[in-house]
Amino acid sequence: MSLIVVAGALANKPHNGGAAWTRLSWPLGLKKLGCDVYFFEQIDECADDSGAACEFDRSANLAYFADVTARFGLAGRAALFSERGGRSSGLDSSAAAEIADAADLLVNISGHLTLDALKPRFRKRVFVDQDPGYTQFWHLNGLAEDRLRDHHFYFTVGENIGTPGCLIPCGGIAWRPLRQPVVLEEWPVAPCEGQTPFTTVGSWRGPYGRVAIDGRLLGTKAHEFRKFLPLPALSHERFEIALSIDPSDSRDLDALREHAWAIVDPRTVACDPWSFRRYVQGAGAEFSVAQGIYVETHSGWFSDRTARYLASGKPALVQDTGFSARYPTGCGLVAFRTLDEAAHGVRTITRDYGAHSRAARSIAEEFFDSDTVLASFLRDVDVTI
Numbered sequence: 001m002s003l004i005v006v007a008g009a010l011a012n013k014p015h016n017g018g019a020a021w022t023r024l025s026w027p028l029g030l031k032k033l034g035c036d037v038y039f040f041e042q043i044d045e046c047a048d049d050s051g052a053a054c055e056f057d058r059s060a061n062l063a064y065f066a067d068v069t070a071r072f073g074l075a076g077r078a079a080l081f082s083e084r085g086g087r088s089s090g091l092d093s094s095a096a097a098e099i100a101d102a103a104d105l106l107v108n109i110s111g112h113l114t115l116d117a118l119k120p121r122f123r124k125r126v127f128v129d130q131d132p133g134y135t136q137f138w139h140l141n142g143l144a145e146d147r148l149r150d151h152h153f154y155f156t157v158g159e160n161i162g163t164p165g166c167l168i169p170c171g172g173i174a175w176r177p178l179r180q181p182v183v184l185e186e187w188p189v190a191p192c193e194g195q196t197p198f199t200t201v202g203s204w205r206g207p208y209g210r211v212a213i214d215g216r217l218l219g220t221k222a223h224e225f226r227k228f229l230p231l232p233a234l235s236h237e238r239f240e241i242a243l244s245i246d247p248s249d250s251r252d253l254d255a256l257r258e259h260a261w262a263i264v265d266p267r268t269v270a271c272d273p274w275s276f277r278r279y280v281q282g283a284g285a286e287f288s289v290a291q292g293i294y295v296e297t298h299s300g301w302f303s304d305r306t307a308r309y310l311a312s313g314k315p316a317l318v319q320d321t322g323f324s325a326r327y328p329t330g331c332g333l334v335a336f337r338t339l340d341e342a343a344h345g346v347r348t349i350t351r352d353y354g355a356h357s358r359a360a361r362s363i364a365e366e367f368f369d370s371d372t373v374l375a376s377f378l379r380d381v382d383v384t385i
Contacts (some may be wrong), residue, residue: 008109017276027319030371111147132158160300196284204370219292332359
């Protein structure tokens, strides 16, 4: 039985149910394959429920981490390390060091684990890139090297990186394409009840700003979404976004509402993995744009959130980042680039919803099943299940 440690940001993103699934699908999926799995995380800044800075032991971060890992069966197999105070929860530092020494593999999501006391102890380390374009351009400019360096393999969900037509530089790294793993048993088909909207969950601007490359500014999700504001009126369907948006973007929020987009608070409807799942499975379909940098570079990025809509039997109408060269589109998964294509996609899905729903689940089973994705990943890094 292979011993694998997954590292990623869970406590660092409290009350973000979608981010939790991004990280936890790895230990859940690897465990399902028969691996002996642990989850490690490090944190610097801690806050209480009001957002005020506080000590590690009474932080909302720790409470969220303990609750989520326990409910997913990782109690006794998860550790949260406080960089600033030298504190830990779950496994202590000596036990964690012993696990690192014995581990066959570290899966370091976004290079999250950088602790000198732990990271070098793993004899095989894999970097998993969840932010294609950002990661590579930062590397080009000598940024975030503490996260990138000292790994033996580099994977990215920007599946087109390194291929003709993709504008993202490899920067001397042999990037390997990776699909988003979904533990399908956690995401059963959820039939629609009544007239349900097109929905999505997201952040208006995302965690990063625009990236300058070769005199161009590569945009954020906000810049893409503005192009599709008229869609509800054009399609005469209901659209809803669980949207994290800063008060400084009130003009955009007003514009969304003026164009008949319903806006709900993700902290209410998707604040943990279970509410996030209920929200996704309560939709009729997904509509979403992508970060501008994913679109403009032809990265091939595909959202793990969208993969979960598909698994739930929810058709997905999503902006093409170049993924249409790798996945079947047209039924179940519908790609668009223009407003007219998006409106046509809405009509296509609503005209034969049953066929699109069945196709959505089939695409998830063929391309995103964690059994297939993670077994292939382990073969690539020469780890035996």
